[in-house]
Amino acid sequence: MTTVADVVAAQADQWLDQLVEWLRIPSQSGDPALAGEVRRSAEWLAAALRSAGFPTVELWETPGLPSVYAEWPADDPDAPVALVYAHHDVQPVEPLEQWVRPPYEPRVEGDRLYARGVADDKGHVAMHLLGLRAHLEAGGRSAPAVTLKLLVEGEEESGSPHFPALLAAQRERLACDVVVVSDTGMWAEDVPSTVIGLRGMLYLHLDLVARDVDLHSGSFGGAVLNPATAVARILGRLHDDDGRVAVPGFYDGVVDPSDEERALIASLPFDEQEWLANAHSRVASGEAGWTTLERVWCRPTAEVNGFWGGHVGAGSKTIVPREAHAHVSFRIVAGQEPAKVREAVEAWLADCAPSGAQLSLEWEGDGVRACSTSLDAPALQALHRAMETAFGVPVRVTREGGSGPEADIQEALGVPLVYLGATLPDAGCHAPNENAHIPTLLKGAQSAAHLWDELAALGAETVRREHA
Amino acid sequence: MTTVADVVAAQADQWLDQLVEWLRIPSQSGDPALAGEVRRSAEWLAAALRSAGFPTVELWETPGLPSVYAEWPADDPDAPVALVYAHHDVQPVEPLEQWVRPPYEPRVEGDRLYARGVADDKGHVAMHLLGLRAHLEAGGRSAPAVTLKLLVEGEEESGSPHFPALLAAQRERLACDVVVVSDTGMWAEDVPSTVIGLRGMLYLHLDLVARDVDLHSGSFGGAVLNPATAVARILGRLHDDDGRVAVPGFYDGVVDPSDEERALIASLPFDEQEWLANAHSRVASGEAGWTTLERVWCRPTAEVNGFWGGHVGAGSKTIVPREAHAHVSFRIVAGQEPAKVREAVEAWLADCAPSGAQLSLEWEGDGVRACSTSLDAPALQALHRAMETAFGVPVRVTREGGSGPEADIQEALGVPLVYLGATLPDAGCHAPNENAHIPTLLKGAQSAAHLWDELAALGAETVRREHA
Numbered sequence: 001m002t003t004v005a006d007v008v009a010a011q012a013d014q015w016l017d018q019l020v021e022w023l024r025i026p027s028q029s030g031d032p033a034l035a036g037e038v039r040r041s042a043e044w045l046a047a048a049l050r051s052a053g054f055p056t057v058e059l060w061e062t063p064g065l066p067s068v069y070a071e072w073p074a075d076d077p078d079a080p081v082a083l084v085y086a087h088h089d090v091q092p093v094e095p096l097e098q099w100v101r102p103p104y105e106p107r108v109e110g111d112r113l114y115a116r117g118v119a120d121d122k123g124h125v126a127m128h129l130l131g132l133r134a135h136l137e138a139g140g141r142s143a144p145a146v147t148l149k150l151l152v153e154g155e156e157e158s159g160s161p162h163f164p165a166l167l168a169a170q171r172e173r174l175a176c177d178v179v180v181v182s183d184t185g186m187w188a189e190d191v192p193s194t195v196i197g198l199r200g201m202l203y204l205h206l207d208l209v210a211r212d213v214d215l216h217s218g219s220f221g222g223a224v225l226n227p228a229t230a231v232a233r234i235l236g237r238l239h240d241d242d243g244r245v246a247v248p249g250f251y252d253g254v255v256d257p258s259d260e261e262r263a264l265i266a267s268l269p270f271d272e273q274e275w276l277a278n279a280h281s282r283v284a285s286g287e288a289g290w291t292t293l294e295r296v297w298c299r300p301t302a303e304v305n306g307f308w309g310g311h312v313g314a315g316s317k318t319i320v321p322r323e324a325h326a327h328v329s330f331r332i333v334a335g336q337e338p339a340k341v342r343e344a345v346e347a348w349l350a351d352c353a354p355s356g357a358q359l360s361l362e363w364e365g366d367g368v369r370a371c372s373t374s375l376d377a378p379a380l381q382a383l384h385r386a387m388e389t390a391f392g393v394p395v396r397v398t399r400e401g402g403s404g405p406e407a408d409i410q411e412a413l414g415v416p417l418v419y420l421g422a423t424l425p426d427a428g429c430h431a432p433n434e435n436a437h438i439p440t441l442l443k444g445a446q447s448a449a450h451l452w453d454e455l456a457a458l459g460a461e462t463v464r465r466e467h468a
Numbered sequence: 469m470t471t472v473a474d475v476v477a478a479q480a481d482q483w484l485d486q487l488v489e490w491l492r493i494p495s496q497s498g499d500p501a502l503a504g505e506v507r508r509s510a511e512w513l514a515a516a517l518r519s520a521g522f523p524t525v526e527l528w529e530t531p532g533l534p535s536v537y538a539e540w541p542a543d544d545p546d547a548p549v550a551l552v553y554a555h556h557d558v559q560p561v562e563p564l565e566q567w568v569r570p571p572y573e574p575r576v577e578g579d580r581l582y583a584r585g586v587a588d589d590k591g592h593v594a595m596h597l598l599g600l601r602a603h604l605e606a607g608g609r610s611a612p613a614v615t616l617k618l619l620v621e622g623e624e625e626s627g628s629p630h631f632p633a634l635l636a637a638q639r640e641r642l643a644c645d646v647v648v649v650s651d652t653g654m655w656a657e658d659v660p661s662t663v664i665g666l667r668g669m670l671y672l673h674l675d676l677v678a679r680d681v682d683l684h685s686g687s688f689g690g691a692v693l694n695p696a697t698a699v700a701r702i703l704g705r706l707h708d709d710d711g712r713v714a715v716p717g718f719y720d721g722v723v724d725p726s727d728e729e730r731a732l733i734a735s736l737p738f739d740e741q742e743w744l745a746n747a748h749s750r751v752a753s754g755e756a757g758w759t760t761l762e763r764v765w766c767r768p769t770a771e772v773n774g775f776w777g778g779h780v781g782a783g784s785k786t787i788v789p790r791e792a793h794a795h796v797s798f799r800i801v802a803g804q805e806p807a808k809v810r811e812a813v814e815a816w817l818a819d820c821a822p823s824g825a826q827l828s829l830e831w832e833g834d835g836v837r838a839c840s841t842s843l844d845a846p847a848l849q850a851l852h853r854a855m856e857t858a859f860g861v862p863v864r865v866t867r868e869g870g871s872g873p874e875a876d877i878q879e880a881l882g883v884p885l886v887y888l889g890a891t892l893p894d895a896g897c898h899a900p901n902e903n904a905h906i907p908t909l910l911k912g913a914q915s916a917a918h919l920w921d922e923l924a925a926l927g928a929e930t931v932r933r934e935h936a
Contacts, residue, residue: 199686203784211748216898218667218870221799222769223760224749229703229772236704238697280679280790281692283824292691301690304697305787306778311795316671316832318797318870319773322748327779329786331689356751364784402686402786430684 007134029089062162087156090117098432119427124182131448145456185423197399202367249344255335297399338367386450475602497557530630533622555624558585566900587895599916613924653891665867670835717812723803765867806835854918
């Protein structure tokens with residue numbers, strides 16, 4: 001009997017050649033000059049999905065760049081419906097001089113395939129193509145065991161500006177029992193893991209304008225408002241001495257990780273010195289009472305992403321600045337409502353702001369909610385079983401500190417999200433020399449092949465459940 | 469009998485033509501491309517001083533741009549020696565498009581003469597030339613009543629980088645009983661005044677570097693030091709809630725203005741609304757317990773002249789910045805030692821600085837002491853009598869909040885400084901459309917003419933006294 005592992009092993013070389021072809025297309029959504037390449041990438045993928053057997057393949061247009069949608073119904077009309085989310089656009093490549101190999105000339109070296117987009121996120125789409133083939137061939141099927149839908153976005157690396165509208169417009173066609181997000185990583189090559197939470201985010205631009213000109217600090221200093229000082233006083237009060245965000249009401253509703261999850265986090269093979277080296281930092285710091293991983297995964301934060309005012313750069317200038325500015329972002333966690341956090345921050349700022357200057361606040365959009373998956377969600381358990389079959393070792397859980405369009409998906413579709421991703425921590429996502437670890441990607445493909453069987457065995461109603 | 473006023477009136481037109489010629493020379497010391505023009509300005513002045521009758525006229529070279537020195541001994545070898553300080557270099561002219569008239573094509577309109585440098589400071593040098601002529605002609609003298617020395621600097625608008633060394637090298641030739649600084653202004657056209665104090669200054673560049681790269685605020689935010697937050701916390705603690713500088717020891721030694729001086733300041737015709745309009749500010753603010761004029765004249769301050777870190781400008785970037793920076797300057801007053809203030813600030817910063825980041829402090833030079841003249845200094849009283857003769861109304865005292873090379877002069881020569889300046893508040897110094905009010909400048913010339921007589925009448929020993 002041919003197994004999933006057999007098919008994956010037999011097809012690996014040909015599959016890799018196909019992926020390399022796709023990786024040659026510089027589908028950078030952030031560069032308007034490369035919009036045509038993003039479209040070419042979408043068309044390449046649509047053709048690949050058609051030759052893989054998907055009966056329905058469409059380019060979904062947006063006011064920006066196109067997504068690719070594909071659908072392959074199960075033979076059983078009551079089979080669960082799984083929607084895979086990934087993206088085909090890639091990050092910019094600057095600084096180009098730091099790439100050891102040109103980013104769009106993919107090269108295999110040892111176990112790794114190097115190219116922009118191979119980890120984030122074209123490799124994951126390819127992983128599903130190979131996984132589906134193994135699922136069909138090893139199972140002797142002409143259709144997958146679940147109804148499979150694929151949504152591969154074209155603007156993820158540009159902040160998904162048109163994605164919520166697309167989700168809203170296509171909600172009925174995207175209806176499903178579970179979403180499988182394939183745009184994340186694993187703890188380590190020998191420690192397969194899935195993600196069960198992402199933080200949400202709000203991003204604030206703050207401007208404090210005291211006047212229309214800079215003043216001479218000799219002639220006026222000491223008797224007029226200094227907006228740089230005022231903004232420093234605001235930002236300086238953003239945290240208390242324990243590293244907690246000092247905005248009243250900020251923590252309202254926060255759902256803390258369960259004792260079970262904290263224990264799982266604590267059990268991960270974590271080397272703080274290695275993490276610090278990775279963070280180019282000498283010391284860990286942050287909110288008292290939480291470990292480093294808990295701080296980045298489970299705790300809401302306020303970060304000054306940038307500030308400026310008055311004379312910047314070398315040299316000296318004796319001025320009282322006219323105005324000062326800051327970018328501040330808030331990561332939020334399960335239980336925090338973006339709108340309420342925004343209200344709390346605005347009320348606090350109204351309290352902190354000095355009189356005699358104009359404080360203007362501009363928020364980026366409505367903010368993004370946090371995403372979370374229950375440890376006992378049946379779909380998560382099914383994913384872990386599928387991965388354990390492929391990897392042969394227990395699968396762990398992690399979270400990610402960042403935020404993504406997953407929150408929009410969860411909100412639009414209202415079903416559990418699970419994360420099947422095969423990127424390793426040293427994959428160089430958003431950085432030079434991006435790479436994928438081929439054996440891990442192949443085990444990811446095997447996991448996908450098994451996952452469709454595991455989900456089919458549960459039945460649609462169970463798959464949809466948040467809790468066991 | 470010909471009076472000082474007669475001579476000034478008779479010579480005014482010719483004198484103005486001569487000044488206009490000088491003002492056509494763009495002697496901007498800040499622009500290396502115009503170094504030749506600064507030299508041409510020095511040579512023009514040297515020639516003018518020679519034709520005015522100064523027996524000794526020299527260009528004093530520095531590693532930068534030349535100063536002009538002139539000396540005219542009194543007939544009486546025991547007469548007081550007065551040293552006039554001014555400068556012949558000018559500010560840049562940008563933004564050029566805001567000049568109604570080209571800055572180097574001087575034009576008389578109504579009572580005003582418009583040109584770069586006419587107020588700051590060539591007009592004052594010319595004022596002394598005219599004053600000296602009136603002094604000689606009205607007094608029927610072949611030499612001034614005091615031994616007159618003139619030092620006209622060429623790099624004042626560039627921070628006088630070589631001036632302290634020049635003072636040290638020429639200390640013996642500059643020896644005098646009083647310095648007459650002519651580089652300041654008057655309260656108003658109808659309120660002649662002299663300056664009795666300047667604040668000193670220290671300028672600090674502060675850099676806090678946490679790492680060599682910016683970090684993703686999703687992946688690392690909350691668990692690593694944010695240097696922008698840390699710098700904001702430092703700057704935010706620079707003042708207490710009463711607007712006092714919170715650095716322990718900062719106020720050590722501060723000499724408060726006497727009750728007499730506070731009363732004199734309070735009696736000035738001061739319109740706070742007008743001052744605020746001038747400051748482009750909506751509200752006065754600053755240290756509790758002091759008036760606006762006291763805050764800018766008599767109180768030490770800490771001002772954030774600029775800060776920056778992380779993502780600056782439009783758009784958003786989700787980073788934890790690698791480093792953050794600030795320029796902070798401290799104005800100091802009589803009784804404060806720059807070196808001790810520096811020590812206090814450094815000790816405080818060592819206390820505030822977070823661990824795990826590199827705090828670097830760079831001070832601009834050694835700092836500048838404050839300058840002050842006693843209300844009862846005989847030379848000041850002499851100046852007031854001279855001005856009252858010229859203006860016909862009582863003369864008031866003011867201070868200036870800024871700092872200048874005067875402190876170096878006072879330290880090098882150890883004699884009283886008095887300030888005879890005729891610039892009005894709307895003169896546009898360091899700004900477009902710089903101008904001089906000609907009648908005030910002519911009264912300034914008369915004041916100078918009388919001053920030499922007043923000082924001669926006191927005798928050298930009295931002129932040197934700090935107190936009556």
